[in-house]
Structure formats: C-alpha cells, structure tokens
Amino acid sequence: MTIANAKLLICPFCKGEKPVIQLMSGNTIGATQRSDLKTDYPMLRKPSPVQRCPHCGKYFFTYAVECKEASFQSFDKGDLSYQEIADALQQLTQQQIEKQDEINLRLLFIQTYNTTYQLESAKEQPTPTDAERLLFREQVERLLEIWETEPLVRAEFLREAGRFDECVDILDKMQVDEPFKLNIAHQIRTFAEQHSTTVFIIYGSRNDFV
Ligand SMILES: [Zn+2]
Numbered sequence: 001m002t003i004a005n006a007k008l009l010i011c012p013f014c015k016g017e018k019p020v021i022q023l024m025s026g027n028t029i030g031a032t033q034r035s036d037l038k039t040d041y042p043m044l045r046k047p048s049p050v051q052r053c054p055h056c057g058k059y060f061f062t063y064a065v066e067c068k069e070a071s072f073q074s075f076d077k078g079d080l081s082y083q084e085i086a087d088a089l090q091q092l093t094q095q096q097i098e099k100q101d102e103i104n105l106r107l108l109f110i111q112t113y114n115t116t117y118q119l120e121s122a123k124e125q126p127t128p129t130d131a132e133r134l135l136f137r138e139q140v141e142r143l144l145e146i147w148e149t150e151p152l153v154r155a156e157f158l159r160e161a162g163r164f165d166e167c168v169d170i171l172d173k174m175q176v177d178e179p180f181k182l183n184i185a186h187q188i189r190t191f192a193e194q195h196s197t198t199v200f201i202i203y204g205s206r207n208d209f210v
Contacts, residue, residue, distance in 0.1 A: 007047070023046075046077065048080060051078040110136065140157055140160050155185070
C-alpha cells in the first residue's frame with residue numbers, strides 16, 4: 001500500500017478543511033468481511049463515507065463534497081464512533097438526501113452499532129440502552145424497506161431486525177448452489193434459530209477487526 005498526499009475534504013457548512021488518507025496504490029490482501037457487509041481491507045484503507053468536520057462539528061458525505069490535494073500525508077480515515085454516527089444520522093436525515101446516500105448512512109449506522117454492541121468475536125462488549133436498541137431496530141427496518149438487495153443479504157438484515165421467522169422463510173425458499181453462499185446461509189440460519197442478532201465473520205483471517 002502506497003500513501004499519496006492527503007485529500008482535503010472541504011466542509012460544505014463552514015468551508016473548513018479535513019485531511020483524510022489517500023492511496024496511490026493498494027490491494028485486497030488480508031480482506032475480512034462481516035455478515036453485516038462491513039469490510040476491512042488493511043492494505044486498501046479508505047475514508048469513511050460519512051465524515052465529521054473538525055471545525056464546525058457537522059457531518060457530510062465524503063464523496064459529495066469538494067476536495068483539494070494536500071502537501072502532506074494523512075493516515076486518518078475519519079471513522080465515526082457510535083455516538084458520532086448517531087449524531088450524523090440525526091443531522092443528515094433532517095435534510096433532503098438521495099436514496100443511495102440514505103442506504104449508505106443507515107448501513108454505516110448499523111455496522112457501527114454492531115461493532116460496538118454485537119460482535120460475535122468480541123470478548124466483552126457494553127450493553128446498549130433500550131433507546132439505542134430501538135434506534136438500531138428502526139434503521140434496520142428502514143433499510144429493509146428501501147433497499148432492493150439479494151435474498152441472502154435480506155435474510156441477514158431480517159435476522160438483525162429480530163424477524164427470525166421471515167429470515168428462515170427466505171432461506172428456505174432460496175436456491176443456493178455456490179458452497180460459499182451455502183455456508184453463509186447455513187450460519188445465518190443457525191443464528192436465526194437461536195434468536196441471535198450478533199454479526200459474524202464471513203471470510204478473512206482477522207477475528208477481531210472492528
Ligand atoms: Zn465544518
């Protein structure tokens with residue numbers, strides 16, 4: 001992985017600059033993917049799709065803002081904490097946003113919540129409050145409503161929403177031939193039958209990535 005000079009994202013609210021990592025080259029060696037579709041490419045580090053402006057504290061979509069080249073490097077991806085993505089969700093859903101942006105935003109919230117609260121491989125994790133659990137459930141429900149995706153992915157998010165019977169129902173009706181997908185379907189089913197919403201690693205060597 002070769003680092004280029006940082007990209008300077010221009011905040012659309014205060015015009016302040018935020019430097020983030022920019023690569024000259026990279027590769028997908030060592031990639032890991034979770035059942036909630038979060039991926040980790042240690043040799044292909046990319047900025048988070050939603051960023052917090054360090055100057056005014058507002059949030060914006062990384063790919064929707066003006067940017068400049070910096071004269072220095074940065075390793076910062078601008079990843080958001082659970083509280084930050086919860087704040088970003090509140091701010092960005094108050095304004096008019098495109099459907100794809102909404103999918104990206106809610107998916108990022110779901111993945112960040114999962115990282116914080118329900119990772120199968122995590123040894124110890126805090127317990128979410130009832131309000132946080134409700135907010136999570138609302139995001140998964142909304143994602144299922146607006147996102148047309150393949151049955152296997154839908155089954156996984158039905159499981160994460162706690163709709164276990166519907167999840168198993170989709171898996172029952174699915175025609176899966178590829179061993180890789182068959183294995184994922186089997187794991188989703190096992191968790192659904194245990195009424196578990198924890199996310200798990202689909203592939204990759206790292207069991208601890210967040
Ligand atoms: Zn700003």
